[in-house]
Amino acid sequence: MNKFSHIDLRVNDLSRVLPFYEKLLPALGFTRAFHSADWRVFAGEGELPRTAYFAITEDREHQPNANLIGFWADDREEVDRMAELVREIGGTINDGPRLFPISPTYYAVFFEDPCGNKYEIVHRLN
Template sequence: MEKKAKPFSHIDLRVTSWEKALPFYEKLLPALGFTRRFDSSDWKAFVAEGDLPDASYFAIAEDPDHTPNKNLIGFWAHDQQEVDYIAKLVREAGGKITAGPGLFPISPTYYSVYFEDPCGNAYEFLHRTN
C-alpha cells in the first residue's frame, strides 16, 4: 500500500455554543493555517490551503449537550516564538491556558502551550527539535 504524503484529512469538533466558540475559532484557526471558510446551517468549516477535496479542514458543529472529555488535539509550531504567539492569541480570544507556554520534561526541547477553547475542548501547540 502506498504511503500518503498528507495523512490528516479533517477534524469534526463539537462545541456547546456557537456564541461562545466562534469568536475564538475565528481568531485561532486562521493563525494555524485554516484560512478559508465554508459554512452550512450545521457546520462551520475552516479549510487549509490546497485543492478541495484534498485540503485539510477543521469543522465545528454546535451541540448544546456536548461534554468535553480528555481528548486533546495537538498542532506543530515552527518555533518557540510561534508557541508564545498562539498562547497570547488564545488568551485574547477567550480561551483558557492550562499549562505553559514553556519547556516540558517530555524532552529537553519540548516547548508547548496547553489550552482549552471556551467550551472546554483541549489543545496543545508545540515545538520540539528532538
Template sequence: MNRFSHMDLRVNSWEQVSLFYDKLLHELGFTITYHSEQWNVFAAQGELPSVPYFAITEDPEHQPNDNLIGFWGKDPAEVDHIAEVVKQHGGTINSGPGFFPISPTYYAVYFEDPCGNKYEMVHRLN
C-alpha cells in the same frame, strides 16, 4: 505524505466560540471558510476535499473530555504567539508556554477553547 484529512469537532455553543476559532484557526493556516447552517468549516489553502480542514458543529449536549488535539509550532515564538491568541479570544491556558520534561527541547502551551475542548501547541527538536 501527510495523511490528515479533517477533524469534526463539537462545541456547546457556536456563538460562545466563533471568535476564538475564527482567530485561532486562521493563525494556524486554516484560512478558507465554508460555513453552512450546521457546520462551520475552516480549511487550509487549496480545494476541498484534498486539503486539511476543521468542521465545527454545535451540540448543546456536548461534554468535553480529556481528548487533546496537538498542533506543531515552527519555533518557540510561534507557540508563544498562539498562547497570546488563545488568551485574547476567550480561551484558557492550562499550562505553559514553556519547556516540559518530555524532552529537553519540548516547548509547549496547553489550552482549552471556551467550551472546554483541549489543545496543545508544541515545538521540539527531538
C-alpha cells in the same frame, strides 16, 4: 506524507465559541471558510477534500473530555504568540508555554476553548 484529513469538532454553544475559532484557526493556517447551516468549516490552502480542514458544529449535549488536539509550531516564538492570542480571544491556558520533560526540546502551551475542548501547540526538534 502527512495522512491528516480533518477534525469534526462538537461544541455545546456555537455562538459563544465561534469568535474564538474565527481568530485561532486562521492563525494556525486554516484561512479559508466553507460554512453551511450546520457546520463552520475552516480549511488550509489547497483543494477540498484533499486539504486539511477543521469543522465545527453545535451539539448542546456535548461534554468536553480528556481528548486533546495538537498543532505544530515552527519555533518557540510561534508557541508564545499563539499562547498570547489564546488569552486575548477568550481561551484558557492550562499550562505553559514552557519546556516539558517529554523531550529536551518539547516547548508547548496547553489550553482550552471557551467550551472546554483541549488543545496543544508544540515546537520540538526531536
